[in-house]
Structures are given as structure tokens and as C-alpha cells.
Amino acid sequence: MIYEFRVAVRDIGLPIWRDIQVDSEETFYDFNGIIQAAFSWSGFFEHRFEITRSGGTDLLPVIIEETPLDTLEDYTDESDFREYSDEEREDVDEIEADDYDFYDENDSAENEDQTLQKYFTAIDDAATYIYFTDAVIEVDIQLTEMVAPQEDRRYPTCVAAENAGPDEMEDRSTILQNRNNLILADTEDLIRLINFALSQLGDSDIFDSGYEDFGSEYAVDTYWDDVESDDAEDSPPNF
Structure with a gap:
């Protein structure tokens, strides 16, 4: 089963979100990497998930985090x-x-051992992803669709997106002050770039060589300046 999630950064003052399709058997450990790639973050800071709605029922947060x-x-x-x-x-x-x-197994779990399908079982099930940067970035996660996998599609994949992610190295006041820089008009190129990042999960070359410049500034696109353009599937889009 493929889950489609709306993953949206909270309290930045403009809409920043991704619609991501993910295999329901992925673990929260993998989901963390997917979220990081979708918003062009490095994974440098600690994180945790808080499940707030499961099986159509609101919950006291169930915490799933790195151990x-x-x-x-x-x-x-x-x-x-x-x-x-x-x-x-x-x-x-x-x-x-x-x-x-x-951890007390009643209210916490290790992200490597827990699959998405354990907690996300009904449409509108929800969670919060907390990324403990200086700004403490919070991301709302909502299950919006459950669909059959398509044979010609690689997962995870981004099917819709709006605006660039905030810079994980900035504090909240700086993010808010510079939030207009995150506004992007060309969503098609944004989606292409996100899907390129998702396709490289597990490939150390992209993340070790220049991931900081890949960063949140999709519109500036400094990282890809030295990349030769071609039509290959795994080539990043040009701006």
C-alpha cells in the first residue's frame, strides 16, 4: 500500500508543504530521511515524531524518536x-x-523498528515531526490518501509542493525575517528537484559532497552550477 502524506512546515507565515507518496512499510527511520530530503535539510540535528491521531482517534502524543x-x-x-x-x-x-x-513502551518507541502502517491506518491520521534546530522546526504530517502502487513509479515520490523549506541553520527570527525569499513560483522545477533528492536517498555522494549548498535556497540553486546538464533521469533540474 502507498500512503500519500501532506507534510507541512508550521508557523513560518507562508505555506511550505510537500505531498509525498511513501510505501506504508517504510519505517519512521526511513521517513525521517524522506522528510529531510523533501525540505533539503541535512539531518544534522536531532528529531522526533509525535503521533497525535491514529485509527481515526485523537491520542495523547505517542513519541517515536532516535534512541x-x-x-x-x-x-x-x-x-x-x-x-x-x-x-x-x-x-x-x-x-x-x-x-x-x-523507553517506556507505552508512550515511546524506536524509529528504526516502527513502520508507518502501524500508526497510520485511516485517512486523516496525523503526527508532528519536530526537528531540533535553533529554530525548532515543527512539521505537520497528515495521511491524505491510501492508494495501490504503480508499477512504473519509484517511491518515495513528491507529487505536489509549495515553496522552499526554511534554512535549518537559521534561528526563527531570521527565518521569519527572510521568509519571502522562500516563495517560489515554479512548482514544477521544485517538484523535480525534490524527486531528484528523494531518488538519491542512500547515495552518500550527493549528501557528502555538497549537501549544504543544496540547502533551502531552491531558487538560487548554487549547488548545481557545476553539474553538466543532460536528460538522464538522475540529473538535477536546472534553474
Whole structure:
């Protein structure tokens, strides 16, 4: 099953949203990457999801977030063991002794283990995505459609969008002061650029080489200045 979500940045003073189609079996870990790519963010800051409506019923927020394992997993590898202090190793041993149980399972869950279809089961089910930048960016998520997958379409995909995402490195006052710079008239090119970013998820080359310039300034498009233009499917659009 394919879910279509309206994903909209809250409280910027102008509409900034994406309609994204996603496989219902994706995890919240994957969904985080999709949201980051759709708004041209880097994933540098921590995040969490708060499920506010599931199965057609409003809920006290169910929190789904990164666990400390996301930051500690690299030194649980025995090959890296000597790179860490005894104190850090004790932290890892304690985690393992507790079977990685950091959260009360009644009100929180790890984003790698939870699929979208567990919580999004009815149209209008909703959540909030919180990205803990200096501005603390909040994104409203609403399930708007549930459709059968199309054989000729690659998922995730953006089917509609409006305006550029706010710069994750700016504080709220700066974002609000410069919000008119986020207004874009050409939504078709915006959608093409978002879909290019979505198509590159898992490809370290694009995100490691110049993702900061890819940034929120779709209209300026500094990152693609040095990219040769061609008609290949995986080529970014030109502005």
C-alpha cells in the first residue's frame, strides 16, 4: 500500500508543504530521511515524531524518536573498541545489559523498528515531526490518501509542493525575517528537484559532497552550477 502524506512546515507565515507518496512499510527511520530530503535539510540535528491521531482517534502524543543507540552504535563494533574510553564502554555494556530498553513502551518507541502502517491506518491520521534546530522546526504530517502502487513509479515520490523549506541553520527570527525569499513560483522545477533528492536517498555522494549548498535556497540553486546538464533521469533540474 502507498500512503500519500501532506507534510507541512508550521508557523513560518507562508505555506511550505510537500505531498509525498511513501510505501506504508517504510519505517519512521526511513521517513525521517524522506522528510529531510523533501525540505533539503541535512539531518544534522536531532528529531522526533509525535503521533497525535491514529485509527481515526485523537491520542495523547505517542513519541517515536532516535534512541541513544543511534549515536552509540558505531562503537558497539568490536573493531572500533579501542577508540573509546572505559567510561564510554561501560555505557554501552549497560545498554546491552538492559536489552536496549530505554523507553517506556507505552508512550515511546524506536524509529528504526516502527513502520508507518502501524500508526497510520485511516485517512486523516496525523503526527508532528519536530526537528531540533535553533529554530525548532515543527512539521505537520497528515495521511491524505491510501492508494495501490504503480508499477512504473519509484517511491518515495513528491507529487505536489509549495515553496522552499526554511534554512535549518537559521534561528526563527531570521527565518521569519527572510521568509519571502522562500516563495517560489515554479512548482514544477521544485517538484523535480525534490524527486531528484528523494531518488538519491542512500547515495552518500550527493549528501557528502555538497549537501549544504543544496540547502533551502531552491531558487538560487548554487549547488548545481557545476553539474553538466543532460536528460538522464538522475540529473538535477536546472534553474
